Amino acid sequence: MRMQLQAFVPLGLGLGLLVAPALSGCPYASQIQQQSLSSIPPHATPSLSPSSSPTSTPPSTTKKDLFLMNRIAPSTSELYISHADGSNERPLLPSTQAIYEYHASFSPDGQWITCTAERTGDGNSDIYRVRPDGSDLQTLLSTPSMEDSVVLSPDGKYAAYVSTANGYWSHIWILEIETQRRWNVTDTPLARKDLDTAMMNGYFRPDWSPDGDWIVFSSDRNTEWAGHGDPTFQGLSGWEHTQELSIYAVRRDGSGFRKVVSKEGYSLGSPKWSPNGKRIIYYEMTREATWGAHRPESVDSTSSVIVSVDFATGTDRKVEVGGEGVKTFPQFLSNGTVGYHLKGTEREGIYTTDGVYLNRTVRSPAWSPDGKMVVYEKTGWNARPMKKELYSWSSEWEYRFTDVFPQLSNQNRLAITEKQLGNSSIISMNLDGSDEVMAYDNSKSTLVSSALVSKGLAGAFQPSWSPDSEWLVFGEGAWFQSRAETGGWLVRATANGSYFEVLTHSNSSIANTSIINSGFPSYSHDGTKIVFRVWGVNSTNGDPSQLGLRILDLNTGNITVLTDQWDNLPFFSPAETPERIVFTRKTGVYNYDICTIRADGTDLRVLTSSGANDAHAVWSHDGRIMYSTGMFGFQYECALYDQTFQPYGQIMIMDADGRNKRVLTDSIWEDSMPLLVPREAL
Numbered sequence: 189m190r191m192q193l194q195a196f197v198p199l200g201l202g203l204g205l206l207v208a209p210a211l212s213g214c215p216y217a218s219q220i221q222q223q224s225l226s227s228i229p230p231h232a233t234p235s236l237s238p239s240s241s242p243t244s245t246p247p248s249t250t251k252k253d254l255f256l257m258n259r260i261a262p263s264t265s266e267l268y269i270s271h272a273d274g275s276n277e278r279p280l281l282p283s284t285q286a287i288y289e290y291h292a293s294f295s296p297d298g299q300w301i302t303c304t305a306e307r308t309g310d311g312n313s314d315i316y317r318v319r320p321d322g323s324d325l326q327t328l329l330s331t332p333s334m335e336d337s338v339v340l341s342p343d344g345k346y347a348a349y350v351s352t353a354n355g356y357w358s359h360i361w362i363l364e365i366e367t368q369r370r371w372n373v374t375d376t377p378l379a380r381k382d383l384d385t386a387m388m389n390g391y392f393r394p395d396w397s398p399d400g401d402w403i404v405f406s407s408d409r410n411t412e413w414a415g416h417g418d419p420t421f422q423g424l425s426g427w428e429h430t431q432e433l434s435i436y437a438v439r440r441d442g443s444g445f446r447k448v449v450s451k452e453g454y455s456l457g458s459p460k461w462s463p464n465g466k467r468i469i470y471y472e473m474t475r476e477a478t479w480g481a482h483r484p485e486s487v488d489s490t491s492s493v494i495v496s497v498d499f500a501t502g503t504d505r506k507v508e509v510g511g512e513g514v515k516t517f518p519q520f521l522s523n524g525t526v527g528y529h530l531k532g533t534e535r536e537g538i539y540t541t542d543g544v545y546l547n548r549t550v551r552s553p554a555w556s557p558d559g560k561m562v563v564y565e566k567t568g569w570n571a572r573p574m575k576k577e578l579y580s581w582s583s584e585w586e587y588r589f590t591d592v593f594p595q596l597s598n599q600n601r602l603a604i605t606e607k608q609l610g611n612s613s614i615i616s617m618n619l620d621g622s623d624e625v626m627a628y629d630n631s632k633s634t635l636v637s638s639a640l641v642s643k644g645l646a647g648a649f650q651p652s653w654s655p656d657s658e659w660l661v662f663g664e665g666a667w668f669q670s671r672a673e674t675g676g677w678l679v680r681a682t683a684n685g686s687y688f689e690v691l692t693h694s695n696s697s698i699a700n701t702s703i704i705n706s707g708f709p710s711y712s713h714d715g716t717k718i719v720f721r722v723w724g725v726n727s728t729n730g731d732p733s734q735l736g737l738r739i740l741d742l743n744t745g746n747i748t749v750l751t752d753q754w755d756n757l758p759f760f761s762p763a764e765t766p767e768r769i770v771f772t773r774k775t776g777v778y779n780y781d782i783c784t785i786r787a788d789g790t791d792l793r794v795l796t797s798s799g800a801n802d803a804h805a806v807w808s809h810d811g812r813i814m815y816s817t818g819m820f821g822f823q824y825e826c827a828l829y830d831q832t833f834q835p836y837g838q839i840m841i842m843d844a845d846g847r848n849k850r851v852l853t854d855s856i857w858e859d860s861m862p863l864l865v866p867r868e869a870l
């Protein structure tokens with residue numbers, strides 16, 4: 189028995205390949221329809237109901253299934269506007285209208301601010317415009333797909349934006365505002381001509397040329413599904429995907445699609461035009477830096493530069509802003525200076541190259557065409573409360589937030605790891621939230637250090653109920669990268685919290701030893717066995733004696749080898765379905781897939797093949813498999829996210845044999861940890 193692998197709390201994901209089977213099952217494709225521009229009256233009730241009705245269904249009195257899931261995203265996001273020198277800062281929208289908005293930009297005539305907002309529900313990004321004084325808020329486009337990064341054309345007739353419509357990939361779309369006609373310009377026959385469909389294929393952050401003829405944007409098309417630089421026996425092949433962007437251009441009608449500039453191994457993002465339409469400015473960082481730029485532990489030590497090139501030739505590269513720090517959101521201001529944002533460190537804030545520094549914690553600054561005003565968002569990061577209502581992509585299911593590793597007992601008690609909302613303890617409760625019981629108080633643990641727990645790296649992870657609901661088994665220890673130096677134990681506690689026992693041996697330090705870190709357990713149907721994963725100091729070197737899944741026989745204490753590959757997150761199928769174990773396997777240098785196997789080690793099946801991360805699978809009560817995938821790539825530039833691991837993660841469901849793959853979320857955020865509760869249980 190030995191330990192094992194990856195960082196996944198937030199989720200797993202995957203990537204991609206031939207999308208067709210998944211798409212045909214889109215639960216809400218039929219809801220995507222046109223709607224007319226609707227004004228949102230001032231003093232509208234700040235509810236989460238749609239601001240316009242064409243896509244909403246009449247309130248139903250029928251009970252729905254409950255779909256619990258975790259989301260890593262800011263808990264609040266509010267746009268502010270101020271003078272460019274920082275004075276006169278105020279919220280952009282009146283307090284009665286601010287809901288959750290971000291990614292703003294000024295129209296070229298300065299008469300509008302366009303932005304993204306989640307006014308129809310937590311997780312559903314739609315696009316809007318509003319006057320710079322906060323009046324006349326209008327919906328530009330609201331669909332169940334993700335819409336984001338909207339910019340108005342110089343003549344004000346068109347919007348360019350990013351949408352995941354028709355297949356979940358992020359493409360650049362054009363909206364003719366008056367007619368609401370819309371079309372994409374990056375999935376055309378021309379753009380597909382030299383596309384390798386086994387690779388990444390996302391398009392981000394469009395900007396119109398001053399003459400309105402061209403749109404520039406960034407794209408990771410035709411780049412590998414690579415991970416960040418964690419050392420493994422296969423080389424540097426860390427788990428979470430990074431992003432290699434180049435700058436492209438296209439005309440409004442989809443003609444002229446071409447690459448403007450790229451740099452191998454680098455991410456060139458957030459392009460914007462110079463006022464005379466001759467140059468393009470963007471940020472440039474290494475591919476690896478796109479990982480560091482959105483991780484709190486590394487953002488301070490990650491760097492990018494701001495550069496510009498000649499649009500016509502992609503040459504004449506000029507470094508506009510060098511030096512340390514993650515610099516993004518570059519913009520040529522009208523007087524020839526450059527504005528940008530610096531993320532991380534004590535120097536975080538908004539800068540111009542002639543010395544303006546606004547020392548404030550904001551995101552996504554954009555300046556007005558005359559350079560006098562700047563708009564940006566402020567985000568909050570309190571965790572969402574348990575059961576917070578989320579946008580639902582299904583008419584049959586109610587989507588709500590949960591903390592991590594939700595698991596339902598055969599008696600319909602919910603158990604979770606209280607990670608975002610507590611000390612990574614194991615708690616259980618009724619489905620209505622009543623009768624909360626602490627089954628295992630991790631803050632009193634003598635096994636793990638509170639320092640690692642407070643960083644989210646250790647704790648009591650992945651509770652699993654015994655069939656009689658008397659016990660909860662879980663892993664207690666250190667996870668993610670620290671699993672190779674620090675201990676992990678299987679522990680089981682009575683659900684009432686009166687007693688616990690340690691089931692496997694480990695030690696707080698396992699460095700330079702053959703001691704194993706054990707975790708991520710799940711009970712068998714008859715309650716006599718527990719499947720779990722092992723990890724040790726040589727697992728990353730591919731040592732099979734320290735890799736894979738093990739089965740603990742609770743009657744004999746015997747531990748037997750089920751698998752000896754890079755496997756994690758095993759779960760026995762629910763009672764009343766054929767007994768199989770679902771788990772995640774590293775199947776390639778950068779690739780993770782969902783597999784199932786019988787408890788006797790026979791009949792291994794690999795159920796995904798997207799080429800991206802497909803991971804973190806759990807069973808639904810009816811014997812289907814839900815998991816997180818990265819197969820549709822990023823929805824936004826990787827480096828611009830914060831505090832997330834796999835922002836591309838979306839949740840999918842499939843039959844136990846891998847058929848009927850369907851997409852369950854379509855947000856710009858990292859979505860994971862699903863639990864489906866049938867309505868009869870509510």
Ligand SMILES: *[C@@H]1O[C@H](CO)[C@@H](O)[C@H](O)[C@H]1NC(C)=O
Nearest residue numbers: 353354355359372375376377
């Ligand atoms: C984009 O438009 C082309 C036609 O130019 C169409 O064939 C393709 O299906 C569209 N892609 C999406 C994602 O809607």
Ligand SMILES: *[C@@H]1O[C@H](CO)[C@@H](O)[C@H](O)[C@H]1NC(C)=O
Nearest residue numbers: 533534535536537545547548
């Ligand atoms: C910005 O403000 C913070 C908080 O007031 C302060 O700690 C930091 O030193 C300031 N940074 C600079 C560069 O002045």
Ligand SMILES: *[C@@H]1O[C@H](CO)[C@@H](O)[C@H](O)[C@H]1NC(C)=O
Nearest residue numbers: 272521523525542544559560
């Ligand atoms: C250029 O414009 C920016 C933004 O309006 C302003 O902060 C800066 O002072 C201006 N610089 C000069 C030299 O006029």
Ligand SMILES: *[C@@H]1O[C@H](CO)[C@@H](O)[C@H](O)[C@H]1NC(C)=O
Nearest residue numbers: 606609610611613630631632
């Ligand atoms: C976390 O642990 C601390 C220290 O024991 C305790 O004060 C706090 O109430 C705990 N939080 C939760 C949510 O249990």
Ligand SMILES: *[C@@H]1O[C@H](CO)[C@@H](O)[C@H](O)[C@H]1NC(C)=O
Nearest residue numbers: 658659682683684685686687
């Ligand atoms: C807690 O649960 C265990 C196992 O079900 C039981 O034996 C014990 O009596 C319970 N203790 C309390 C205080 O209810």
Ligand SMILES: *[C@@H]1O[C@H](CO)[C@@H](O)[C@H](O)[C@H]1NC(C)=O
Nearest residue numbers: 634635675693694695696697
């Ligand atoms: C870990 O190993 C040390 C040294 O062998 C030993 O003293 C200690 O008791 C062990 N701790 C645990 C929790 O097993």
Ligand SMILES: *[C@@H]1O[C@H](CO)[C@@H](O)[C@H](O)[C@H]1NC(C)=O
Nearest residue numbers: 673696697698699700701725
């Ligand atoms: C493990 O061994 C390495 C190399 O011999 C040494 O540098 C390190 O301090 C050791 N770590 C522990 C915890 O013993």
Ligand SMILES: *[C@@H]1O[C@H](CO)[C@@H](O)[C@H](O)[C@H]1NC(C)=O
Nearest residue numbers: 700701702703725726729731
């Ligand atoms: C790990 O691998 C190294 C190199 O093969 C070997 O020397 C060492 O004994 C191994 N350690 C353990 C604990 O297996």
Ligand SMILES: *[C@@H]1O[C@H](CO)[C@@H](O)[C@H](O)[C@H]1NC(C)=O
Nearest residue numbers: 741743744745746747748749
């Ligand atoms: C443990 O398993 C091994 C191999 O299956 C078997 O030989 C041994 O008897 C078992 N031990 C116990 C105590 O059941």
